[in-house]
Amino acid sequence: MLLTMIGRYCLDENPEISTAGYIDVLARIGVSAHATRLTVARMTERGLLERSRRGRAATFRASEVGLDVVRRQQDRTFHDTVDEPRPEGAWTILSFTLPETHRKERHLLRRRLAWESFGLLRDGVWLAPGERDVSAILSQLPGAGVDQHVEVFTAYPKFADVEGMISRTWHLGELAERYHRFLRTWNVARPAPEATDALGRDLVLVSAWRQLLRETPRLPAKHLPRDWPAARCHELFRTLHETYRGDADRIFAGILAEHRLS
Structure with a gap:
């Protein structure tokens, strides 16, 4: 969720944000202050965040490693085009x-x-x-x-059973079920009930969609099962994100104004 937040709101300026700011954001999806502090500490240890001191207050901003990670996530999430792999058969x-x-x-x-x-x-x-x-x-x-x-x-491949190779590498049946679960979870009147506002819903939505993308191979259409649900899920994701984005942006701007130290 914090990587999603950085990708959505911190790529351009990469502001320093106090611990209280991260707590404020994740509280909107039901994450406790204690769990948020642990998450921020873990991301700092992994080199995704950089820690600074402003008096008694600790502030954090994305490191170059963290920025690189979220840039690639943003490209895959919002700008990726699914084309047939080339050259054919390779x-x-x-x-x-x-x-x-x-x-x-x-x-x-x-x-x-x-x-x-x-x-x-x-x-x-x-x-x-x-x-x-x-x-x-x-x-x-x-x-x-x-x-x-x-x-x-x-x-x-120098053998005919390419489908067998694919089935040993990716579990497409399980992945299809995860896509259908995404549809069941988000194609409802009030999705993400744990979120308190549009910012929380957008963070949960984008993070859930990214998890699906991480597990999705870019296989040629001929190797995918019939009625593959990825396109329906993608359209639902885009529709909901556009619905939440305006209010989410305004809410985060208020949080940043309150908790940002620059």
């Missing part, structure tokens, strides 16, 4: 074996591959349809020499 295969000294990089690489719609074919071997440029993913990993442990290929 797959990108990425294989890595990172030693224990690169545990952090290994964890980050797995997360970023998943966000970029790669699927885990088997331990250390990731798969995505089409010819994919992974240089940006590798360049964002901390630590020197990580690329020496990674191999990337463009390949064409």
Whole structure:
């Protein structure tokens, strides 16, 4: 939720915000002050936030790492176009074996591959349809020499059972059910009952949609089940976000004016 907040409201100016400001935002979706403080501390430890002191008050702003993460999330959430993978029939295969000294990089690489719609074919071997440029993913990993442990290929399967390969990599039936759950949750008169206002509803909506995108492979249409529900969910997401956005922007501007230290 905090990454969603930063992406929606803090990318341009990246203001310093007091702990009370983060508490005020997450209180709108029922998160306690204690849980918010723990979350802010955890994000700071992971290098997503930077901590400063203004007298007795602690303030936080997104780090360069955090800004990079939310920029990519924003692009995928609001500006992504779903095209058929090219060239037809090609797959990108990425294989890595990172030693224990690169545990952090290994964890980050797995997360970023998943966000970029790669699927885990088997331990250390990731798969995505089409010819994919992974240089940006590798360049964002901390630590020197990580690329020496990674191999990337463009390949064409030499067997007929491509559907079997896909089913071993992605559980499309389970993913379809998550899309249908999204429809059941949000295509109702009063969605997100835990949210107290439009800001809370928009944060929950965008975060829920991003979670679905993280799990969604960009497979060619011919490899997707009939009546694949992603397009209906996308249209619902766009409609609801436009409904909430105006009021949400005004509410956050008020919170920022109250809790921002610049």
